Amino acid sequence: MSAILQTPKDWPSVLLARAGAKDPGNIDEAVQSGAFDGLRRAIRELGPEGTTAAVEAAGLRGRGGAGHPTAAKWRTAAGTEARERFVVANGYGADPAASTDRTLIEADPYAVIEGATIAAFAAGAEQVFLSVRATDTTAVTRLQAAVDAASSRNFIGDDVLGSGRRIEVEVRPVQGAYMLGEETVLLKALDGKRGQPEQRPPHPATRGFRNAPTVVQNVQTLAAVPAILTGRKGAAGTILVDLRGHERSGVAEVPLGTPLRDIVELGGKPAAGRKLKAVVVGGPTGGILPPDQLDTAYSYEDLRAVGAHIGSGSVIVADDRACVVDLARLLTRYAADEACGKTIPCRIGVRRLAEIGERLSTGTSRGGDLGLLEDLAADVVGSALCDHERLATLPMMSGLRYFRDEVDAHYLRGDCPAGVCRTVRLATDRAPVGAPA
Ligand SMILES: Cc1cc2nc3c(=O)[nH]c(=O)nc-3n(C[C@H](O)[C@H](O)[C@H](O)COP(=O)(O)O)c2cc1C
Numbered sequence: 001m002s003a004i005l006q007t008p009k010d011w012p013s014v015l016l017a018r019a020g021a022k023d024p025g026n027i028d029e030a031v032q033s034g035a036f037d038g039l040r041r042a043i044r045e046l047g048p049e050g051t052t053a054a055v056e057a058a059g060l061r062g063r064g065g066a067g068h069p070t071a072a073k074w075r076t077a078a079g080t081e082a083r084e085r086f087v088v089a090n091g092y093g094a095d096p097a098a099s100t101d102r103t104l105i106e107a108d109p110y111a112v113i114e115g116a117t118i119a120a121f122a123a124g125a126e127q128v129f130l131s132v133r134a135t136d137t138t139a140v141t142r143l144q145a146a147v148d149a150a151s152s153r154n155f156i157g158d159d160v161l162g163s164g165r166r167i168e169v170e171v172r173p174v175q176g177a178y179m180l181g182e183e184t185v186l187l188k189a190l191d192g193k194r195g196q197p198e199q200r201p202p203h204p205a206t207r208g209f210r211n212a213p214t215v216v217q218n219v220q221t222l223a224a225v226p227a228i229l230t231g232r233k234g235a236a237g238t239i240l241v242d243l244r245g246h247e248r249s250g251v252a253e254v255p256l257g258t259p260l261r262d263i264v265e266l267g268g269k270p271a272a273g274r275k276l277k278a279v280v281v282g283g284p285t286g287g288i289l290p291p292d293q294l295d296t297a298y299s300y301e302d303l304r305a306v307g308a309h310i311g312s313g314s315v316i317v318a319d320d321r322a323c324v325v326d327l328a329r330l331l332t333r334y335a336a337d338e339a340c341g342k343t344i345p346c347r348i349g350v351r352r353l354a355e356i357g358e359r360l361s362t363g364t365s366r367g368g369d370l371g372l373l374e375d376l377a378a379d380v381v382g383s384a385l386c387d388h389e390r391l392a393t394l395p396m397m398s399g400l401r402y403f404r405d406e407v408d409a410h411y412l413r414g415d416c417p418a419g420v421c422r423t424v425r426l427a428t429d430r431a432p433v434g435a436p437a
């Protein structure tokens with residue numbers, strides 16, 4: 001489990017409320033601290049629609065990156081005529097550098113199990129799959145032990161809390177590349193098939209696993225549900241970030257809407273003589289933001305407006321030793337390598353963006369490269385099967401938007417001011433063909 005960062009006392013602790021437990025797998029201790037109280041209320045008091053209405057009233061939105069309203073998915077699945085329905089907890093954690101979901105599963109497996117069971121109750125599903133990255137062995141083992149313990153107490157299984165409702169919960173370790181975190185790919189992997197994203201609509205809530213209505217929900221989204229039903233303060237409004245800070249790194253639970261500055265400060269100050277240069281927000285397809293954007297609220301809309309996104313919850317700070325062109329190049333290369341190739345503008349377009357990044361960082365830019373970069377990014381956005389295409393443009397586009405001088409130094413002079421890129425210096429002071437004189 002990653003280190004859990006200390007947050008200010010007035011920030012609510014919802015997802016990590018039980019993180020301090022000596023033995024997170026001990027069901028007696030978990031129950032004593034309120035585990036399965038939300039499920040009990042859903043079943044004995046609220047009923048399926050009342051449960052969905054409570055989650056809707058709280059305003060819960062998906063923590064898997066895009067922020068879809070949670071209750072809407074449950075209602076769609078419940079309202080779709082079908083013989084069977086499914087709930088899938090997405091705990092895959094596609095970003096290899098972010099451990100938010102894994103940390104949650106390890107710290108409080110019962111919150112995930114309870115949230116998924118409540119979702120199944122509300123959506124009319126009898127089967128829940130808890131998908132976890134197979135290499136996260138502690139998370140897999142802990143979740144499996146917690147499922148066994150919850151089953152032995154009738155919190156899940158044939159007769160949930162004596163209600164006559166059957167909700168089976170199964171841990172499903174999955175392993176694959178970055179795209180496996182995308183919901184339609186994950187659904188195919190769970191069915192033992194090779195996956196590429198599918199055209200939507202229909203969304204999985206209408207037609208998902210084996211063509212049945214399927215609620216796919218990030219594990220953090222699900223873990224917030226019991227807290228909502230038991231009336232915990234701020235229950236629908238926190239999210240986990242994986243901060244790589246100047247002095248400290250780890251996972252922190254932050255209220256949505258917190259200024260980015262407060263999150264960065266959890267990680268301490270830059271080393272003596274150094275200053276903050278950039279913050280990469282959103283993981284491999286994150287936006288690269290300069291210090292003057294630190295007042296931006298960490299929320300779906302505000303981050304999108306500045307060219308970043310919540311994504312994997314990753315927030316990485318870089319001091320003035322870093323080169324933004326090099327960062328953008330690396331991230332775009334990763335995004336191009338991980339693109340599944342099904343959609344041509346993404347398969348070719350993101351690769352071309354990565355090549356422009358490579359040329360910038362080696363001092364071999366061609367005239368018109370920056371214009372091409374903007375044109376390509378505009379073409380790539382909006383013609384995709386999945387969000388990866390749009391998101392993959394963010395590192396380069398935010399680099400261009402906020403660090404133009406540094407980009408121009410590479411582009412026009414083959415110079416890397418931070419001394420990071422191994423640029424092949426141009427033989428003369430000649431600018432790239434076609435670049436402004
Ligand atoms: C390339 C790509 C990778 C993704 N990886 C993850 C992931 O690792 N975990 C996750 O929960 N959602 C991931 N998503 C989002 C899912 O497709 C889906 O929207 C999410 O699991 C729905 O849950 P939510 O509504 O609770 O956020 C990814 C999306 C894309 C386009």
Ligand code: SF4
Nearest residue numbers: 340341342343346386
């Ligand atoms: S947009 Fe990219 S990653 Fe998504 S389906 Fe198309 S090729 Fe695959």
